Amino acid sequence: xxxxxxxxxxxxxxxxxxxxxxxxxxxxxxxxxxxxxxxxxxxxxxxxxxxxxxxxxxxxxxxxxxxxxxxxxxxxxxxxxxxxxxxxxxxxxxxxxxxxxxxxxxxxxxxxxxxxxxxxxxxxxxxxxxxxxxxxxxxxxxxxxxxxxxxxxxxxxxxxxxxxxxxxxxxxxxxxxxxxxxxxxxxxxxxxxxxxxxxxxxxxxxxxxxxxxxxxxxxxxxxxxxxxxxxxxxxxxxxxxxxxxxxxxxxxxxxxxxxxxxxxxxxxxxxxxxxxxxxxxxxxxxxxxxxxxxxxxxxxxxxxxxxxxxxxxxxxxxxxxxxxxxxxxxxxxxxxxxxxxxxxxxxxxxxxxxxxxxxxxxxxxxxxxxxxxxxxxxxxxxxxxxxxxxxxxxxxxxxxx
Ligand SMILES: *Cc1c(COP(=O)(O)O)cnc(C)c1O
Ligand SMILES: [Zn+2]
Numbered sequence: 574x575x576x577x578x579x580x581x582x583x584x585x586x587x588x589x590x591x592x593x594x595x596x597x598x599x600x601x602x603x604x605x606x607x608x609x610x611x612x613x614x615x616x617x618x619x620x621x622x623x624x625x626x627x628x629x630x631x632x633x634x635x636x637x638x639x640x641x642x643x644x645x646x647x648x649x650x651x652x653x654x655x656x657x658x659x660x661x662x663x664x665x666x667x668x669x670x671x672x673x674x675x676x677x678x679x680x681x682x683x684x685x686x687x688x689x690x691x692x693x694x695x696x697x698x699x700x701x702x703x704x705x706x707x708x709x710x711x712x713x714x715x716x717x718x719x720x721x722x723x724x725x726x727x728x729x730x731x732x733x734x735x736x737x738x739x740x741x742x743x744x745x746x747x748x749x750x751x752x753x754x755x756x757x758x759x760x761x762x763x764x765x766x767x768x769x770x771x772x773x774x775x776x777x778x779x780x781x782x783x784x785x786x787x788x789x790x791x792x793x794x795x796x797x798x799x800x801x802x803x804x805x806x807x808x809x810x811x812x813x814x815x816x817x818x819x820x821x822x823x824x825x826x827x828x829x830x831x832x833x834x835x836x837x838x839x840x841x842x843x844x845x846x847x848x849x850x851x852x853x854x855x856x857x858x859x860x861x862x863x864x865x866x867x868x869x870x871x872x873x874x875x876x877x878x879x880x881x882x883x884x885x886x887x888x889x890x891x892x893x894x895x896x897x898x899x900x901x902x903x904x905x906x907x908x909x910x911x912x913x914x915x916x917x918x919x920x921x922x923x924x925x926x927x928x929x930x931x932x933x934x935x936x937x938x939x940x941x942x943x944x945x946x947x948x949x950x951x952x953x954x955x956x957x958x959x960x961x962x963x964x965x966x967x968x969x970x971x972x973x974x
Contacts, residue, residue: 574600574639576781579817579881587695590765590779590877597878598781599817602825603637609830612636616796630654631690631789637825638691638785645698647723648690649680652789656797656942661911662923665904667930669938672803673908674794675945677915681743682948683870684815685715687790688783693719695782696774703727705773707754707761709811709869710740711947716776717747728768730754730761736869737952757864758812759875778814779877787815791822794942795832802832805935808944809921810840810849810893811871813882815946820885836942838891839935840882841925843868843898843918849879853886853893867898867955870918870947892934900924902959909956914949922946 576587580596587598607615616634619627626632626643630652656672663671676684693716696704703726706712713729720727729744733753745751752768754761765775778784795802806823810816819838826832842850846864861875876882886893898917904927905920922943929935949956 576600587781588774590775590777596880597779599881600639600781600785602821602828604825604828605636607636607829612829612831613796613800616792629690630793631687631786634789634792637788637792639695639782641694641698645694646690647693647697647719649686649718649722651679651686651690652793654678654790654793656794657913659911659913662907662943663941665907666923666926666941667937668926668935668941670940671926672798672942673913673945674790674942675913675915676790677919677945677948677951681711681715681718682951683711683715684787684790684946685711686719688778688786688814688818689715689719689776691786692774692776692780692782693723693725696776697723697725699774701725701772701774703769703773704776705765705768706730706776707758707765708736709758709872710736710744711870711951712777713749714740714743714747717744717749720749721747726750728752728773730764730768732757732761735872737954739951739953758873759861759864762875762877777877778812784814784818784821787818788822788825790944791819791826795826800832802834803836803942804939805839805926805941806836806944807839807841807922807926807929807941809868809871809918809946810842810882811846811873811876811918813840813849813876813878815944816840816885817878817881819944820882820889823889835889838886838889839925839929840886840891840893841921842893842895843871843901843921844895845898846872846874847895848874849876849882850893850895852879853883868901868918868921869952870916871921892929894925894928896921896924896928902955906959908945909949913945915945916947916949916951917955919945919947
């Protein structure tokens with residue numbers, strides 16, 4: 574399978590971080606010759622199999638992935654994520670049905686594992702000795718784990734002082750080389766080529782293998798819902814690779830005859846890092862911003878996959894909106910109070926859904942899936958600070974009475 578620019582369709586190497594036009598490399602949509610019922614059956618059979626690669630929810634989907642030699646596959650058995658029905662979440666948001674697709678229930682605690690297993694396997698197959706990424710934390714933690722499994726070196730450029738201690742600890746545990754960068758994620762991304770000898774494989778979501786792995790979340794979701802498509806899929810947006818991946822997954826599943834309609838897709842950004850909201854509303858080119866938000870995983874001011882993501886949202890008749898940090902943290906506490914939990918960025922999906930319902934974009938009887946992108950232990954400082962603040966305010970209120 575060849576890769577082309579997702580904007581101008583020129584051939585672009587899978588290893589390039591951008592096309593000359595600014596677009597990113599992408600694999601064409603998969604179109605395997607397999608009947609929908611045969612494909613669905615194969616997925617169920619493989620889910621019950623103990624064959625190593627089939628214990629991964631990603632590699633179970635071999636027919637829709639770029640072909641790689643089996644002995645290059647680096648897996649931690651990612652891709653076996655739950656969908657939790659949430660009655661309390663549905664009533665908080667005001668919708669008929671709400672399910673949480675919890676991508677934080679992956680080996681390193683975020684959806685990055687779905688893409689990383691494919692990107693690191695491809696790097697191994699290509700003979701790379703090491704991998705590198707810019708990261709707000711989760712990409713680097715995932716990269717470090719898969720690189721360690723593969724016996725490769727890994728390098729993470731991280732915005733100095735702006736990532737959670739838990740994520741930093743995690744990537745160090747897996748043996749990453751941390752390269753602190755002054756500024757934001759966007760500054761770290763611009764320094765990617767300054768690390769290594771030019772032989773390191775870049776595993777940011779500009780790497781098209783990442784998107785191939787991440788699109789698998791769609792198939793896993795649909796399989797668990799017996800191929801019933803929700804009315805809406807809501808997810809947080811940072812660099813916008815995951816939105817692009819979900820769009821691709823649904824597009825392919827539809828073309829393969831696995832589903833008979835497509836969901837509307839809503840992307841939620843943090844108010845302090847919302848360049849995609851602006852370009853969705855005003856058109857033209859994306860105007861980068863300097864990101865400020867407590868939801869560090871989506872603190873990105875110059876998202877690389879915005880054109881792809883914009884097409885996905887527009888084609889789905891979807892929505893893009895921003896919510897402030899307070900709404901994100903309140904929604905996060907509600908998800909936690911249900912025994913589910915997630916990291917701050919993930920809760921933007923619930924906070925955003927509530928706004929979409931209140932403004933009438935989402936109907937009251939809507940069947941919605943909200944994507945929880947990261948695990949609750951990813952940012953314990955944010956949790957402690959939130960509850961201490963609540964307690965302090967409660968104490969103040971009590972004193973005033
Ligand atoms: C990476 C990440 C995001 C943002 O995903 P993009 O593909 O960059 O839009 C959101 N939430 C969490 C927890 C993440 O790790
Ligand atoms: Zn191009």
